[in-house]
Amino acid sequence: MAAARDVIIGIDAGTSLIKAVAFTLDGRQLADVSLPNAYTTLSGGHVEQDMARTWRDTVAVIRGLANAVPELSARLAAIAVTGQGDGTWLIDDDGRPVAPALLWLDSRAGRLVEEVRAGDRNAALYRRTGSGLNACQQGPQLAWLQAHVPDTIARATTAFHCKDWLYFLLTGERATDPSEATFTSGNFRERNFDAETARLIGIADLMRLFPQVVDGAVATHPLTAAAALETGLPEGVPVCLGYVDVICTALGAGLYDPAPDVGCSIIGSTGMHMRLVRSADEVTLNPEATGYTMPFPVAGHYAQMQSNMAATLNIDWLLDLALDVLATEGVTRARADLIRRLDDQVLQARPGEVLFHPFISDAGERGPFVSHEACAQFLGLRSRHRYGDLMRGVMEGLAFAARDCYAAMGALPRDVRITGGAARSRALGAILGAALNCDVRLCSRGEAGAAGAAMIAAVATGVYPDMTACAEHWVAPHLSAPQQSDAALAERYERMFPTYLDARLASRPVWKQLAALRAGGDHV
Numbered sequence: 473m474a475a476a477r478d479v480i481i482g483i484d485a486g487t488s489l490i491k492a493v494a495f496t497l498d499g500r501q502l503a504d505v506s507l508p509n510a511y512t513t514l515s516g517g518h519v520e521q522d523m524a525r526t527w528r529d530t531v532a533v534i535r536g537l538a539n540a541v542p543e544l545s546a547r548l549a550a551i552a553v554t555g556q557g558d559g560t561w562l563i564d565d566d567g568r569p570v571a572p573a574l575l576w577l578d579s580r581a582g583r584l585v586e587e588v589r590a591g592d593r594n595a596a597l598y599r600r601t602g603s604g605l606n607a608c609q610q611g612p613q614l615a616w617l618q619a620h621v622p623d624t625i626a627r628a629t630t631a632f633h634c635k636d637w638l639y640f641l642l643t644g645e646r647a648t649d650p651s652e653a654t655f656t657s658g659n660f661r662e663r664n665f666d667a668e669t670a671r672l673i674g675i676a677d678l679m680r681l682f683p684q685v686v687d688g689a690v691a692t693h694p695l696t697a698a699a700a701l702e703t704g705l706p707e708g709v710p711v712c713l714g715y716v717d718v719i720c721t722a723l724g725a726g727l728y729d730p731a732p733d734v735g736c737s738i739i740g741s742t743g744m745h746m747r748l749v750r751s752a753d754e755v756t757l758n759p760e761a762t763g764y765t766m767p768f769p770v771a772g773h774y775a776q777m778q779s780n781m782a783a784t785l786n787i788d789w790l791l792d793l794a795l796d797v798l799a800t801e802g803v804t805r806a807r808a809d810l811i812r813r814l815d816d817q818v819l820q821a822r823p824g825e826v827l828f829h830p831f832i833s834d835a836g837e838r839g840p841f842v843s844h845e846a847c848a849q850f851l852g853l854r855s856r857h858r859y860g861d862l863m864r865g866v867m868e869g870l871a872f873a874a875r876d877c878y879a880a881m882g883a884l885p886r887d888v889r890i891t892g893g894a895a896r897s898r899a900l901g902a903i904l905g906a907a908l909n910c911d912v913r914l915c916s917r918g919e920a921g922a923a924g925a926a927m928i929a930a931v932a933t934g935v936y937p938d939m940t941a942c943a944e945h946w947v948a949p950h951l952s953a954p955q956q957s958d959a960a961l962a963e964r965y966e967r968m969f970p971t972y973l974d975a976r977l978a979s980r981p982v983w984k985q986l987a988a989l990r991a992g993g994d995h996v
Contacts, residue, residue, distance in 0.1 A: 476547065477547060477548065477549040478496055478497050478547055478549060479494050479495065479496060479497075479502065479541065479544060479547040479548050479549060480494075480495050480496075480497065480548075480549055480550045480551070480552060480926040480929050480930060480935075481493070481494055481495075481534065481537065481544075481548065481550075481551045481552070481705075481926070482494075482495060482552050482553075482554070482714075482919070482921075482922030482923060482924075482925045482926035482929075483530060483533075483534070483551065483552065483553040483554070483555075483638065483922065483925070484554050484555065484717060484720070484919070484921040484922040484925065485509070485526060485530060485553070485554070485555035485556060485634050485635060485638060486509065486555065486556050486717060486921070487509060487511075487556045487575070487576070487577070488508065488509055489506045489507065489508060489509055490506060490507050490509055490526070490529045490530055490533055491504055491505070491506040491533060491919065491922055492504065492505050492506075492530075492533040492534050492536070492537045492922075493537075493919045493922035493923070493926070494537055494540070494541045494544065495922075495923065495926045495946075497549065497930065497935050498945045498946070499923065499926075499927075499942075499945050499946030499947075499949075501918070501919065501923075502540075502541050503537060503540035503541050504537070504918075504919055504922070505533045505536035505537045505540060506533060507529045507532060507533055509521075509526075509529070510522070510525065511575055511577070512572070513577075516580055517578060517579035517580045517582060517607075518574075518578055518580055519574070519575045519577040519578040519579075520572035520573060520574060520575065520578070521559075521572060521573045521575055521634075522572055522573075523561060523563075523569040523572065523573050523637060524569065526573075526634065526637065526638070527637070527638065527641050530638055531702050531703055534703045534704070534705065535703065535704055538704055538705075544705075545704060545705055545706055546706075548705055548706060548709050549709075549710075549933065549935070550692070550709065550710045550711070550712060550926075550929040550930070550932075550933050551642065551695065551705070551709060551710070551711045551712065551929070552688070552711075552712040552714050552922075552925035552926045552928060552929035553635050553638050553639050553642065553711070553712070553713060553714055553925060554635050554714035554715065554716065554717045554720040554921055554922070554924070554925040555633070555634035555635035555638065555716075555717055556575070556576060556633075556634050556635075556717055557576060557633065557634075557651075557652060557655070557716040557717060557718060558575075558576035558606075558608040558609050558610060558633070558655075558656075559573055559574050559575045559576050559578070559608070559610065559613070559633055559634060560573065560574040560610045560613040560614060560617070560631055560633075561573040561574075561631070561632040561633060561634060561636065561637045562624065562625075562627075562628040562630070562631055562632070562681075563628065563629065563630050563632065563637070563640070564627050564628060564629055565629045567640065570624055570627040570628045571621075571624050573634070573637075574613050574617075576608040577608070578607070578608070578613065579607045579608075580607070580613070580616050581607040581612035581613050581615065581616040582607040584607075584612055584615055584616055584619075584674075585605050585606060585607045585612050588605055588612075588672075588673070589604075589605055589761070589842070593672045594761055595761065596672055597669065597672045597673070598757060598761040599757065600658075600659050600660075600666060600668065600669045600672075601654060601655065601657075601658060601659070601660060601669060601765070602654075602660040602755055602757060602764070602765025602774075602776075603654075603655055603660075603763065603764040603765055603766075604760075604761050604762040604763060604764070604838075604842065605673075605761075606838065609655065609656055610631060610633065610652075610656040610657070611656050611657040611669075611670070611673040611675060612673065614631060614657075614673075614675045614678050614681070615673055615674045615675050618674075618675060618677075618678060625678065625681075628681060629680075629681065630646045630681055630683050631678070631681040631682060631683075632646075632648065632683070633648060633652050633656075633716070635649075635713065635714065635716070635717075636648045636649075636652070636683065636713070639693075639711065639713045641699060642695055642696070642699045642703075642711045643693035643694065643695065643696060643699070643711050644693075644696050645684075645686070645693045645713075646683040646684065647683050647684050647685070647686040647693075647713055648682075648683050648684075648685060648686070648713075649685065649686060649687065649688055649713050649714065649715050649716070650663040650664070650685055650687055650715070650766075650767040651715040651716045651719050651766040651767050651768075652715075652716050653665050653682070653685045654666075654765075654766065654767060655716070655764060655765075655766055656682075657669050657670045657673060657675065657679075657682070660752065660755070660765045660766070660767065660774065661752040663685070663687075663767045664685050665679070665682045665685065667679060686713050687769070688712040688713040688714050688715065688769065688928045688929070688932055689769040689770070689928050689931055689932055689939075690932060691932065692710035692711055692712045692713075692929070692932050692933065693710075693711055693713075694707070694708045694709065694710060694711065695707055695708060695709045695710075695711050710929070710932070710933050712925070712928055712929035712932050712933070714769075714924070714925030714928050714929070715766070715767075715768075715769050715924075715925075715928065716766065717921045718738070718744060718746075718766075718777065719766055719768060719769070719775055719924070720920075720921045720922075720923075720924030720925045720928070721738060721891070721920045721921040721924055722736045722738075722746050722775055722920075722924070723768075723769065723920075723923075723924035723927055723928070723939075723947075724915075724917055724919075724920030724921060724922075724923035724924035724927065724946070724947065725738070725889050725890075725891040725915040725917060725920040725924075725947075726889035726913065726915055726943075726947045726950075726951050727746055727748050727768075727775065727889065728748060728768070728770060728773070728939055728940075728943055728947075729748070729887075729943070730940060731887065732886070733883070733885045733886040733887065734747075734748055734885055734886075734887050734888075734889070735747050735748075735878060735885030735887070735888040735889070735908075735910075736748075736888065736889045736890070736891070737874055737888055737889075737890045737891075737892075737904070738890075738891055738892045739783050739784065739870070739890060739891070739892040739893065739894040739895055739900070740783060740784060740892040740893045740894070741782070741783065741784055741785050741893075742779060742780060742781060742782060742783055742785075742833075743779065743780035743782075743783030743870065743873065743874065743877075744777060744778075744779045744780075745777065745778050745779070745780075745839075745874050745877040745878055745881075746775050746776065746777045747775070747776045747777075747878065747881045747882065747885060748768065748773060748774075748775060749773070749774050749775075749776060749882075750772060750773055751772050751773075751774075752772075752774065754774075754882075755774055755776060756776065756880075756881050756882040758840065758880040758881070760840060760841050760842065760880070762778065762838065762839055762840050762841060762842055762880065763776060763777055763778040763779075763839055763840060763877075763880060763881065764776070764777045764778075764779070765777075769928050769931075769939065770938075770939045776881045776882075777839075777881075778839035778840045778876075778877030778878070778880055778881060779838060779839045779877075780830065780837065780838075780839055780870075780873050780874075780877065781831070781833035781835050781836065781837050781838055781839075782830060782831065782832045782833035782848075783830070783870055783873075783892075783894065784892075784893055784894045785832050785833060786828075786830040786832045786848065786866050786869065786870065787814075787863070787866055787867070787870075787894065788807065789832050789848075790862060790863055790866055791807050791810050791811070791814075792807070794810060794859065795807070795810070814863065814897070814899070815897055815898045815899040817859070817860040817863060817864075818860060818863050818864045818867055818899035818900075818903075819898070819899050819902070820860060821858075821860040821861045821863070821864040822861070822864075823864065823868070823903075823961055823964055823965075824868065824964050824965070824968050825852070825857060825861045825864070825865065826850055826851065826852045826853055826857060826861055826862065826864075826865035827850070827851040827852050827865065827868075827869070827968070827971060827972060827975060828848070828849070828850050828851075828862075828865040828866050828868065828869030829846075829847075829848055829849050829851075829869055829873075829972075829975065829976060829979070830848055830866065830869040830870050830873050831843075831846040831847050831848050831849075832847075832848040839877055839880075840876050840877050840879070840880035841976075843980060843983060844987075845980075845983035845984050845986070845987040846979075846980075846983055847983055847986065849979065850862070850865060851975055864899075864903075867897075867899060867900050867903050868903055868907070868965070868968075869972075870900070870903075870904075871900075871903045871904045871906070871907035871908070871965070872907055872965075872968075872969055872972040874904060874907065874908065875907050875908055875969060876972075876973070876976075878908065884908050884909065884910065885908065885910055886910050886911065887910060887911045887913065887954065888904070888905070888908060888910050888911070888912055888913070889912075889913045889914075889915050889951060890904065890912060890913070890914055890915065891914075891915040891917070891920055895914055895915065896914070901914065901955060902955070902957075902958065902961075903961075905955055905956070905957040905958075905962075906957045906958050906961040906962040906964075906965050907962075907965045907969070908957070909957050909962040909965075909966065910957060911954035911955060911956055911957070912954070912955045912957075913951045913952050913953070913954055913955070914951070914952040914955075915947075915950055915951055915952075916950045916951075916952070917947070917950040923946060926946075927939070927942050927943070927946050927947075930942050930946070
């Protein structure tokens with residue numbers, strides 16, 4: 473008897489790991505296989521990735537998954553692919569890379585972006601894309617390549633993103649999805665590339681490089697014979713081009729919900745805060761022209777995002793200070809040792825004792841304001857304050873930064889789903905809920921990005937009639953019961969948040985002065 477086609481593979485080619493994850497049709501995870509990703513950092517802000525190696529590693533994790541799941545080939549119903557966003561992956565007419573891929577970490581287009589953001593074009597760009605211009609994006613990167621390495625551009629016939637490159641090798645189709653098309657050089661209302669946006673960026677002549685836009689929620693392409701031979705999977709199986717990884721992660725973590733006013737925060741090294749809106753007319757554009765707007769894999773829906781450069785990096789910094797002190801006394805500990813007692817320490821400390829701005833990243837801040845000079849700072853310290861007070865202040869700073877981001881996208885959400893490395897912290901969950909005055913639900917799904925891509929495939933191939941039905945099986949079982957905010961704590965944070973904002977705004981000239989002093993010190 474033939475095996476039932478009851479497995480979907482979700483591929484997530486991230487910045488740190490390339491993963492292949494097997495799910496049953498009702499969303500149960502069977503197995504996952506991953507390999508560390510590799511990229512090269514060069515002078516001048518260049519961060520590049522070997523495109524051929526990315527494909528080889530993807531093939532390797534797929535073949536590893538076949539060893540972990542019995543009869544995977546016979547059981548396979550669909551493949552879905554997502555991956556790291558932004559960046560520029562160029563191929564020629566024969567489908568070969570013309571140069572190493574530029575990653576989202578690449579900053580060589582930074583000066584060009586600063587010039588655009590300081591001029592008249594920026595407001596017009598923001599109205600069309602719904603996204604603040606950033607050096608990580610493909611549009612500015614193409615403009616830089618056009619100006620500095622025109623021979624590379626001349627050899628290229630298609631500009632991909634990471635997942636698009638993998639989709640091409642799996643299906644032979646030159647395509648991208650609506651989320652990356654509009655984010656790069658598009659019009660979010662049209663969910664497509666846009667000639668006027670390209671002109672404003674300065675790449676009107678490069679529109680020829682943009683592939684067709686394929687919505688993976690409604691269309692798939694078959695696995696080619698060549699890809700079947702390499703991966704060991706059956707020729708002709710449907711392959712789904714997922715949306716960009718952050719959209720897939722939000723989908724897998726519960727951002728899509730028929731209930732109104734839902735948000736999702738991914739709290740990892742960086743912090744990503746997202747709102748779901750149900751039409752282009754509901755998108756909120758902010759005066760600072762920051763954040764991102766991306767089509768969502770449900771008709772008419774969009775995800776709005778604001779991203780902090782540093783989230784748990786702030787917690788790691790304070791933990792490492794304690795580890796440094798212990799090390800001077802010959803005591804060796806790991807971060808994990810301190811983290812085990814962290815929640816109790818924080819929850820025992822009095823709320824609102826100190827104010828912290830969590831801008832610890834060397835790159836400054838990008839959401840909901842842009843400042844390369846922004847830096848972290850404690851305010852309100854007294855001699856009575858101890859380590860627990862400082863760590864509570866750091867967590868409160870992260871929560872206020874999240875509120876700052878959500879406020880830039882409209883009204884605060886009533887229900888926020890949290891995922892990422894710090895989502896398991898009881899203290900951070902309680903503080904975040906009180907700062908936003910909302911219910912918090914923890915997503916326990918370990919591979920939310922791959923799951924979100926697989927959910928898109930499940931709808932596209934007719935396993936579910938729509939995303940609502942899919943989410944009932946794939947997401948709801950992985951969400952904790954709503955944790956209601958503490959009313960007294962929420963009221964205290966409501967009074968404290970304006971002070972956080974006032975201090976942030978007042979600090980901008982200080983940050984600039986400090987940056988100038990540091991730059992001058994480099995020459996001493």
